[in-house]
Amino acid sequence: MFDENTPIYLQIMDLIKQDVCSGRMSMGGKLPSVRDKAIELQVNPNTVQHAYQELESEGIVFTQRGMGTFVTEDEGKIDSVRSELAERLVRQLADGMTGLGFQRRQILRLIEEYFKNASDDVGGR
Amino acid sequence: MFDENTPIYLQIMDLIKQDVCSGRMSMGGKLPSVRDKAIELQVNPNTVQHAYQELESEGIVFTQRGMGTFVTEDEGKIDSVRSELAERLVRQLADGMTGLGFQRRQILRLIEEYFKNASDDVGGR
Amino acid sequence: MFDENTPIYLQIMDLIKQDVCSGRMSMGGKLPSVRDKAIELQVNPNTVQHAYQELESEGIVFTQRGMGTFVTEDEGKIDSVRSELAERLVRQLADGMTGLGFQRRQILRLIEEYFKNASDDVGGR
Amino acid sequence: MFDENTPIYLQIMDLIKQDVCSGRMSMGGKLPSVRDKAIELQVNPNTVQHAYQELESEGIVFTQRGMGTFVTEDEGKIDSVRSELAERLVRQLADGMTGLGFQRRQILRLIEEYFKNASDDVGGR
DNA sequence: GTGGTCTAGACCACA
DNA sequence: GTGGTCTAGACCACA
Numbered sequence: 464m465f466d467e468n469t470p471i472y473l474q475i476m477d478l479i480k481q482d483v484c485s486g487r488m489s490m491g492g493k494l495p496s497v498r499d500k501a502i503e504l505q506v507n508p509n510t511v512q513h514a515y516q517e518l519e520s521e522g523i524v525f526t527q528r529g530m531g532t533f534v535t536e537d538e539g540k541i542d543s544v545r546s547e548l549a550e551r552l553v554r555q556l557a558d559g560m561t562g563l564g565f566q567r568r569q570i571l572r573l574i575e576e577y578f579k580n581a582s583d584d585v586g587g588r
Numbered sequence: 589m590f591d592e593n594t595p596i597y598l599q600i601m602d603l604i605k606q607d608v609c610s611g612r613m614s615m616g617g618k619l620p621s622v623r624d625k626a627i628e629l630q631v632n633p634n635t636v637q638h639a640y641q642e643l644e645s646e647g648i649v650f651t652q653r654g655m656g657t658f659v660t661e662d663e664g665k666i667d668s669v670r671s672e673l674a675e676r677l678v679r680q681l682a683d684g685m686t687g688l689g690f691q692r693r694q695i696l697r698l699i700e701e702y703f704k705n706a707s708d709d710v711g712g713r
Numbered sequence: 714m715f716d717e718n719t720p721i722y723l724q725i726m727d728l729i730k731q732d733v734c735s736g737r738m739s740m741g742g743k744l745p746s747v748r749d750k751a752i753e754l755q756v757n758p759n760t761v762q763h764a765y766q767e768l769e770s771e772g773i774v775f776t777q778r779g780m781g782t783f784v785t786e787d788e789g790k791i792d793s794v795r796s797e798l799a800e801r802l803v804r805q806l807a808d809g810m811t812g813l814g815f816q817r818r819q820i821l822r823l824i825e826e827y828f829k830n831a832s833d834d835v836g837g838r
Numbered sequence: 839m840f841d842e843n844t845p846i847y848l849q850i851m852d853l854i855k856q857d858v859c860s861g862r863m864s865m866g867g868k869l870p871s872v873r874d875k876a877i878e879l880q881v882n883p884n885t886v887q888h889a890y891q892e893l894e895s896e897g898i899v900f901t902q903r904g905m906g907t908f909v910t911e912d913e914g915k916i917d918s919v920r921s922e923l924a925e926r927l928v929r930q931l932a933d934g935m936t937g938l939g940f941q942r943r944q945i946l947r948l949i950e951e952y953f954k955n956a957s958d959d960v961g962g963r
Numbered sequence: 964g965t966g967g968t969c970t971a972g973a974c975c976a977c978a
Numbered sequence: 979g980t981g982g983t984c985t986a987g988a989c990c991a992c993a
Contacts, residue, residue: 472991481689485687509991548684552681553681553698554702556677556681563609571700578692622982634969634971635970638969654978655980762968765966766966777993778991778992779966780965782965782966795938799938806949809852812856813923824928824931884977
């Protein structure tokens with residue numbers, strides 16, 4: 464499930480950021496307990512704990528003693544996280560594909576194809 | 589210069605794969621020596637060595653005793669490497685952006701914008 | 714303890730293959746940690762690490778993050794390793810002795826003598 | 839042609855020792871020049887030179903300025919070399935096969951089989 | 964505790 | 979010069 468070559472706790476952070484930015488997890492909402500998340504992700508609780516701590520130090524979640532961990536209510540924060548992640552993704556794609564020698568038109572076409580195949584798989588668009 | 593969260597030797601491998609797939613490095617051509625590449629990339633020679641050996645075990649380069657390391661002359665191999673890398677990049681983008689809640693149109697628009705900005709920087713199209 | 718003219722990590726690989734093929738180390742069993750094996754063999758942990766990684770890339774062992782390194786449970790794999798090693802040993806003997814000018818009968822007699830001496834040493838049969 | 843994991847100059851030494859011990863090269867006989875041997879073995883002359891020097895330091899060949907390199911005329915020397923090589927070969931086989939868990943009978947049978955297959959290949963016995 | 968990566972530095976065989 | 983191996987020692991993620 465996880466990429467072997469990137470720290471798992473970073474990948475967990477990204478998953479949670481995606482949940483927050485996409486709205487699947489609402490502002491001020493409660494995150495699963497470290498233990499539950501560890502079971503869900505098949506991972507050692509320490510690793511989830513590490514991810515939660517980093518998310519807190521980035522201001523994306525906050526902890527209330529004895530209550531649990533909650534999504535920030537700072538909408539501006541969430542917007543900036545979304546922008547950062549999106550930019551990082553686009554940059555990785557553009558730089559990587561350019562490095563491989565692809566032209567812009569080809570790159571856009573490949574992405575469209577990928578979406579087309581993905582939607583065929585689930586029958587939606 | 590390198591991403592802190594991915595092993596350097598893997599990033600070196602990707603750089604060289606890009607050089608090979610884009611044609612910047614020609615089939616059968618000689619790679620820089622381990623030591624030279626280490627100086628160029630500002631890393632320890634052992635780290636470059638690790639990358640070269642993995643590339644060899646993947647069949648992308650081969651070494652001749654005392655002579656150096658050379659790009660494979662197997663064009664099919666290079667084609668398959670290019671496809672793998674391209675697919676990985678597209679998948680990462682598509683999955684990541686979808687996870688963030690972006691729609692396909694937005695994704696394509698963001699990429700086009702990124703290219704536009706990049707070309708403005710260098711004055712090309 | 715090690716042959717000076719063959720890389721130590723290869724010799725370590727062979728030792729472990731022998732442990733696995735002979736049944737001294739059981740399928741699915743845990744190997745000693747890199748550090749323990751390094752102490753046992755009086756070599757640097759990095760050298761054992763190298764051996765373990767090559768064994769993994771050959772499919773003879775697998776690692777579980779943070780847990781350790783384990784013998785494969787693929788019996789066919791083990792059988793093929795045993796065959797390869799045995800064939801290599803027999804070929805080396807036969808070719809070497811033939812190159813020295815020994816006849817088959819002499820070769821077989823020398824081996825029988827070697828075993829006889831070895832068993833005298835330990836008092837077995 | 840050469841084993842990748844053992845120094846080539848050692849392998850060349852063994853080949854020449856075999857030639858000497860088997861009588862294919864006669865006592866007092868002249869060895870090929872370094873250059874010719876290098877061409878024959880597809881190897882750099884420096885490597886053959888290294889092998890010749892080691893053979894000389896072991897007393898198996900001797901050099902006469904301007905004349906070339908010659909096989910020793912000390913028969914006792916040759917006998918002891920033959921014994922050493924033979925013992926090494928037998929020990930490697932016996933130890934390796936024992937380490938793999940083979941019994942003596944099996945080992946002898948495998949060797950006989952190997953010879954049988956070899957003789958089938960060339961039609962001789 | 965366990966594997967994995969990295970640096971620094973040394974030495975070797977081969978061309 | 980060129981790749982390959984090894985030691986010593988440090989630091990990291992994961993369980």
